[in-house]
Amino acid sequence: MKSVPRAQDVANLAQVSQSAVSRTFTPGASVSDDTRRKVLAAAQKLGYRPNALARSLITRRSRIVALVMSYLENQFYPLVIEKLSRKLQAEGYHVLMFISEMDEAADGVLAEILQYQVDGVVMASAMLSESLAQRCSDLGVPVVQFNRISDLRGLARHSASSVTSDNYAGGRLAAKLLVERGYRHIAFLAGLEDSSTSLERERGFVDGLAASGLSVFRRAVGRYRFDGAQEATRELFAQEPPPDAIFAANDHMAIAAMDVLRLELNLEIPRDVGVIGFDDVPEAAWGSYRLTTLRQCVEPMVDATARLLCEQMAAELCPRDVVVPCELIERASIRQRQRG
């Protein structure tokens, strides 16, 4: 096998110092045009490429964080990619994308993630399995579950932190608000049945209704899909009497529901039906929707994720769970507060 050319080989061929080679390939370093040209010509000829990855073998830092996602249909996730990429970039890391299948644990991409010798893993909209957590723990690679969490036991728990919104409190608040505004037949539009986000929001919602002596009036499952939510909304209104409000487990589904309510069922929002979502995606603020929602505070969630990763990449694994409060964003999709 042909040996890999080294900086010294390039220096010899270009008849310059090894330091000149190094400076040519160090962004921002000073080197004359003439030297640069000679070095590049020699590097081209030898097939030499600068050696940042080799450095990572010595420092054992690839400066790569794997981000595992299953889908980007929900507009919340593009925000997360952009903000997390920016944040980690500022810390000298970059995000390597891994797409796993929806509804499946991310083990399909596990092999590949480990191949890249990543310094950390963020799991968002994807399920963390015990075996993936276990392998990362074995290798000392910190994992942050972002938004979605899986129950982990034993050793697997040792590598995995989590950053979530306070989904339970958000669900509870949605119930309280709808009851306050006079809604009584309140339906729940569930996301993926086994996702922690949907489960926790529903748990808070059920408890919030119970605190007012109510229970969930009707329930349908939209699986966090636009068309799934449209179908589920039709289902919710197929029987008499209809619900007078919907709490949707995310905005993406709430928006789908609003279109069905207004355009197919000719119902007026918020008069005939109140709608509350979860996330506060940019589209929730669009004039045609003006959706009242529980905002997931992406900025603090991303900050916490980066902080957890950076701390643990620098030192020992020491998983923590961070819960970020939600914020009520009131727009126009539920009735206004009654005056005195």
Next chain:
Amino acid sequence: MKSVPRAQDVANLAQVSQSAVSRTFTPGASVSDDTRRKVLAAAQKLGYRPNALARSLITRRSRIVALVMSYLENQFYPLVIEKLSRKLQAEGYHVLMFISEMDEAADGVLAEILQYQVDGVVMASAMLSESLAQRCSDLGVPVVQFNRISDLRGLARHSASSVTSDNYAGGRLAAKLLVERGYRHIAFLAGLEDSSTSLERERGFVDGLAASGLSVFRRAVGRYRFDGAQEATRELFAQEPPPDAIFAANDHMAIAAMDVLRLELNLEIPRDVGVIGFDDVPEAAWGSYRLTTLRQCVEPMVDATARLLCEQMAAELCPRDVVVPCELIERASIRQRQRG
């Protein structure tokens, strides 16, 4: 400096063969639980991590493709990230995210891109500068400009391919369609003034109107921003007589315009004003908009990008420009065709 532990060191400590160490860290390879446990304990103790990056130094393949973007507000780009990640993942590559500032050339992230010894670069919603193209060419790294293109001259041209929609033809078709449907006072809502997408769509639009003896009735600049487009729409309608149609340089701006037209100016779409967009983002199909638009065919664009990269990563740089036809998606935001 402490030397980096090798597979042989782990094998010695664990009292197993080197092949057992290798199999332990090769996903899918067969190894007994007992051996696996011994190897992992030894690896943990020595701080050994499997050596995929080291392999990349020998093969000179990092299996990383840099994706440079400046923003994800436009819903077209999340689609691109997801589909490109999936496509490259199927070919054994992964996408490393780089966020550059909007409106600026990507030179700010150049240093970092080169540090990762990427096998290829995709520039989307970001400007490729001569210097970045030049450096990639020097290093033999293929670059694909996706959607947006910059004019490159000389050597810089040597590394850069491009994949775009037929923006000119799309603009021309938008003009033809609006004229056919009886609109006569047709405004253009421009994106970023120096982006090839906005310029080419406008050029086709101007030529299309000219073919019917018309010219652009009024023009405003939304800079591909939601709030920018809202402001620009107000501007277009501030003078009498108002336009009777708008061609927006992308859907994101067309949607912003529709909200202003209906909710602020109380105009009916498509009766009072026709609106055409560009992209066919998922939101364009939502019931509240039903936007008629020129679809950018993401799937063939992404396929072409992956093919160009893979060809050139395997062989010599040989840049090509691929132009993918747009497709007219007619919904409800312009008047229907008149019956005979």
